[in-house]
Amino acid sequence: MADVTARATGHPLAGRASFLLSQLGAYSAHEFAKRLAPLGMRPGHFGLLMHLSRGEGQSQQRLADAMGIHRNVMVGLVDELEDRGLIERRRHPADRRAHAIHLTGTAHDLLGRAQRVADEHEAELLAGIGEDDRTYLIALLQHLAEHTGLPSGVHPGLNDNPLSTTSRRC
Amino acid sequence: MADVTARATGHPLAGRASFLLSQLGAYSAHEFAKRLAPLGMRPGHFGLLMHLSRGEGQSQQRLADAMGIHRNVMVGLVDELEDRGLIERRRHPADRRAHAIHLTGTAHDLLGRAQRVADEHEAELLAGIGEDDRTYLIALLQHLAEHTGLPSGVHPGLNDNPLSTTSRRC
């Protein structure tokens, strides 16, 4: 990566950072969902397990806030992970309305595998540029995210469900 | 933007390019859709008008291929823009099955306004970093997009419809 001179690519859209970010972001999300699918997980599951690994015993409402989703959606996420025996709903010690969500041993194993998948995805996405450029790119993106006011670790929308029965035509 | 040293931000996800791209990409797409809404347009409309401005008279199938969407979806897009008097379906000179899509005068005006909206969006998104970093970021993103095999100017998914009746709660 040294050619920073403005090249006249065909499409006018392809020269805008806003479009490129949106395009690459959609690709990244979709690709990650595909890689996660063999583990029986969707990005939301991964996000929830990651959040839990940084602090178990949180209420569903707190987790929903941390992930930027509605508590109604969190119910489904927790249901699915609980059905698979990856998390447990326990009594909240301080609030009898709330549940305290905890990880099981199985979840720690699966999270490890999922993180390796995420590492592979990251590596494949950045395969085209060198080490220095990767570091600089990440710094730039972090800077943009902070300046735009995007909460750290919160991902809007984009489920891109590759697990469903019908949309398995990719 | 000079601090490229790895900083230990709170979230482990926030240090991955794949996550940051996806997060910023979703934000960019959503924000652009919001800015386009007052003009009565969705990103798909803008994309179609942009493609047409680079070559009128194309068939719907060709336009669909160029935009990376299915021809069934293109029908709806063309319907909506035709109802608003922005494009016309004419007889295709070479193929009586196909339509030749043309822009109207009104479309040129509106496209100008939409492009100004896109410029504002681009500027706001990049407001946090300097001129040199912007150029370098765009070059990096273009390089990633090319290396990943993403077709230039094609945007998957992400409609994020802010025009619909119900989802006007943002």
Next chain:
DNA sequence: TATTGTTATACTCTATAACTATA
């Protein structure tokens, strides 16, 4: 009165199939 978890409902978007008229 406000909040947590839950369920139900409606709506949007997308994918697929099928049909017609042409090629």
Next chain:
DNA sequence: TATAGTTATAGAGTATAACAATA
């Protein structure tokens, strides 16, 4: 036989409202 445009249908995702239990 294959393709362009069209229409209809089914599925997934999401937003909203409403409810019971508890704060």
